[in-house]
Amino acid sequence: MSADHSPVHGHADPHHGEHGGSGHGTMRDYVIGFLLSALLTAIPFWLVMARPFPAGVTAALIVAFAVVQMVVHMVYFLHMNGKSEGGWTMTALVFTLILVVIMLTGSLWVMYHLNTNMMPMPHDMSQMP
Numbered sequence: 001m002s003a004d005h006s007p008v009h010g011h012a013d014p015h016h017g018e019h020g021g022s023g024h025g026t027m028r029d030y031v032i033g034f035l036l037s038a039l040l041t042a043i044p045f046w047l048v049m050a051r052p053f054p055a056g057v058t059a060a061l062i063v064a065f066a067v068v069q070m071v072v073h074m075v076y077f078l079h080m081n082g083k084s085e086g087g088w089t090m091t092a093l094v095f096t097l098i099l100v101v102i103m104l105t106g107s108l109w110v111m112y113h114l115n116t117n118m119m120p121m122p123h124d125m126s127q128m129p
Contacts, residue, residue, distance in 0.1 A: 025079055033076025040069040 025033075044062045047053070053061070074080045080089050 025076065029076050033072060036072045036076070037069060040065050040072065 044065045047058050047061055051058070074093070080093065082090055084090070
């Protein structure tokens with residue numbers, strides 16, 4: 001038998017992939033993750049359709065629900081926690097988040113300064129040549 005299909009460490013082994021505390025999720029975990037994801041999608045949809053709040057508050061709530069939904073996906077579907085792969089998964093996530101924040105902040109800063117430093121347009125377009 002090859003090393004990949006040995007009876008000790010084959011794919012049928014119930015502990016396959018549980019090195020460092022990161023195993024496959026149970027059906028219960030997947031159902032909880034699915035229900036939370038559906039709820040975290042339905043609430044922002046309702047917020048947009050019913051318009052119970054001003055646009056700024058609705059946008060802030062949608063962003064908050066999106067962040068919570070990302071955490072739900074990471075915990076219930078990607079099985080990320082502090083013990084997975086000796087903590088390297090969480091370290092990679094923190095590094096990625098730092099890079100995304102730097103990139104978004106820099107992009108917004110550049111766009112803001114481009115907008116403020118552009119030549120002003122007249123309000124009445126009929127004066128344009």
